[in-house]
Amino acid sequence: MILSTTKELRLHIPSNAIDEISSLQGILDNSEKDFLRDKLGDSLYNRLCEYYQTVSPDDFYMAVCNGENTQHPWMQLLLMAQRMVTYDAMSRFVYTQALSINGTGINVASSDDYGTASKDLLDKGVQGYKREAMVSLNQMLVMLEGWAKKMATPAPIADADTIEQPTEPKDEEHKAIEEISLLWQESQYYYLHHDLLIATCADLQHYLDIYESREKFIRLLPDLHFIQDEYISEAIGEDTVQRLLHTDDPADKPLLRKVRRLMVAHLEERTTILTIDKARRAAAHNEAISLRSSVLRLMEMRKAADVANATPDKPSTNTTDSTSKGYENNQPDSKIFVSPLLY
Structure with missing residues (x-):
């Protein structure tokens, strides 16, 4: 589990009036396993659970409140x-919690301190929780992506004057990001x-607007x-x-762009997964046919250019070099006589 106190719950749902977190443990656990675990992967999820056991929930709550968490x-x-787990759990929790099960049947739960929520308000609340859960998911994936890119960026090459200097040890923040990125892979x-x-x-977003949704990608x-x-x-061959x-050749970029556009059309x-109307699907079909022809045409042009560049220059037929005269008789130390051609 990665959430065990009402204080932590209040960081994400400030309006909650839950006295005991134990009443939510089953729903929170389901959300962790069903909504969070596959996003992190088993290794990173298990490591996060281990980390949670090493910190005090109260200390974590205070670190978030005073902003110290941004350094860790x-x-x-x-x-x-x-945040992901909380919003997803609330979307599961609202409808079921509105019902009270007893020995003789099922009733609608109510409170003397609060007015009963209407069905319309419940529906809007559930949709709001679902929406915030997806927003939180995307924010987490964007953060993890930024860390992974940071780890994948090569360090600058040292100058000759500084090449003998010892490498600075990695700080704790760098080590943590490195471990998280490695496990997330x-x-x-x-x-x-x-x-x-x-x-x-990000590649797909260049060609099709999916609102930069990592989950949708x-x-x-x-x-x-x-x-x-x-x-x-x-179409183009394996x-x-x-x-x-695997190319880094700038000459391949025009072909790669066209192939990506062809993939997006298909x-x-x-x-x-995407909401696309019938007219747009028909237009995409026509675009795919046109783009396929364009891709093949570009490949033929490149192939012809490569062949032309690879063909060696033909030797000239009007050579005046002495070697074109062939063998000459009566040379010093010559022991053979070659008859001239008869044609």
């Missing part, structure tokens, strides 16, 4: 994870998918894999796909 990556991750929600031509949410991965395997590889996946045509 594990605390930042814990706060984001708690085991999750399917890791931001970078090396085997796809559209490898990150993950849900689109099966469609993207199908499109790349069945449409793109069939060798070209592999070259585009994505709009076939996916059910």
